[in-house]
Amino acid sequence: MTAPARTPRGSAELIRAEEPVLAHNYHPLPVVVARAEGAWVEDVEGRRYLDMLAGYSALNFGHRHPALIEAAHRQLDRLTLTSRAFHNDRLAGFAEKLAALTGTDMVLPMNTGAEAVESGIKVARKWAYDVKGVPADRATIVVAADNFHGRTTTIVGFSTDETARQGFGPFAPGFRIVPYNDLAAMEAAVDETTAAVLIEPIQGEAGVLIPDDGYLAGVRELTRRRGCLFVADEIQSGLGRTGHTLAVEHESVVPDVVLLGKALGGGIVPVSAVVGRRDVLGVLHPGEHGSTFGGNPLAAAVGTAVVELLETGAFQRRAAELGTVLREGLAALTGKGVVGFRARGLWAGVDVDPALGTGREVSERLMREGVLVKDTHGSTIRLAPPLTVTAEELTGALGTLEKVLTS
Structure with missing residues (x-):
């Protein structure tokens, strides 16, 4: 006998399902990732997000290289x-x-x-x-x-x-x-x-x-x-x-x-x-x-x-070259909601004006705009995209950050 087809559960239902069975040692952003490729992930509802965290650098080569x-x-x-x-x-x-x-x-x-x-x-x-x-x-x-x-x-x-x-x-x-x-x-x-x-x-x-x-x-x-x-x-x-x-x-x-x-x-x-x-x-x-x-x-x-x-050294060179794009983009945002940053290669800690929100709140706003990052202490967020990210994708993410901080 064939089992009846089951309607896939949405993000909210899946998140609620985790509550009684998973130990609460994490406080994830409310997005449920179902598939991924390169620098992009897709949630269970089909929405796409640019991954600017890359699994805390575990995904340096992108998803599913x-x-x-x-x-x-x-x-x-x-x-x-x-x-x-x-x-x-x-x-x-x-x-x-x-x-x-x-x-x-x-x-x-x-x-x-x-x-x-x-x-x-x-x-x-x-x-x-x-x-x-x-x-x-x-x-x-x-x-x-x-x-x-x-x-x-x-x-x-x-x-x-x-x-x-x-x-x-x-x-x-x-x-x-x-x-x-x-x-x-x-x-x-x-x-x-x-x-x-x-x-x-x-x-x-x-x-x-x-x-x-x-x-x-x-x-x-x-x-x-x-x-x-x-x-x-x-x-x-x-x-x-x-x-x-x-x-x-x-x-x-x-x-x-x-x-x-x-x-x-x-x-x-x-x-x-x-x-x-x-x-x-x-x-x-x-x-x-x-x-x-x-x-x-x-x-x-x-x-x-x-x-x-x-x-081959290609990924190292790419991180160095795109790191310049990242630093220049963050420098342009200084005074526009960014009060300081530290960057080396494709890795940055960005200090947001606390008046604009905590790092968690900024991360949630970016998520709603299709960019995934992670907060750390206070009003600081971390950026660590896959080394496969393109200059256009990186610039787009920085534009989204500007939109979130100035809107």
Whole structure:
């Protein structure tokens, strides 16, 4: 017997259906996305929106990039998971290509960004004990205020965002928090117990905060001089977003360890990695760290295709060129509802006049006009379109922002 045809539910009905069954750890904009292509998404009613968030940079190559979809389909027909109990025929090639792209020696594959951060913390501590000679259980890691490295209990323990922290303690010790973009404070916090300095080259969740020129080079010099590791969290800023493969390249800095995620999975599967020097990642031995899904064949196939897209440098150049369009457009809006902005490549934090609304309210108005963005703290919104966006689409989105702020 054939089941009767069912009328598709609309956005309002689907949103109401989520309320009793989904934990309320998110407060999404009231749009229900059903399909997507490139820089555009379509909701269940057929309305189209320009995606100016790109999954917090997880969709650097746009929705359903043909090369990535083809790689996923091809691998789905062969092998998806073995666990690391066995070798698979895709992982070594992925690791070799990723190491070459990032100029590193060794790759530790994981799944999510938070897992990459947790793994980086473990590696840094193990290195401190085995190589630096820090006494057992006394290793410290210096981090920056207003950081965002993930949502696990270890990570929120060194967050300065009370919303992220409150109600989730007790927290793991061993972290020292200093102001971001303050080398003197960092110098004072580093001592003989310091395993690493862990920072974002650009603080995304904080509002795309870009440090002063020389800050990252200063961190590199300080950590080298004081004998600790520089761990750069490039989960949002990396893989083409800022006009370079890695954001640290803007100051020609080479960290000891780099944390990658989001765009590494092409918006298809969760893929993350810790990449770095052999003498650092080499401190791990069998049984000391692992992941059932980390390095699975499907993830490795998609990750390899992502690396191949970046190997030509075309996406990095595109982000740099369109970044000029973005900065010039935002500069033209300054004084027209925009009170300040920070931008690097195709990534910007835009401070809206609070008299015009909160970041959430501005995001809702833009949504009604067919542009999707995300607010962060206060009256700040973030812009991070796919690197496949066109200059015309970008200009159109900025025109929509002007309309929303001046109408």
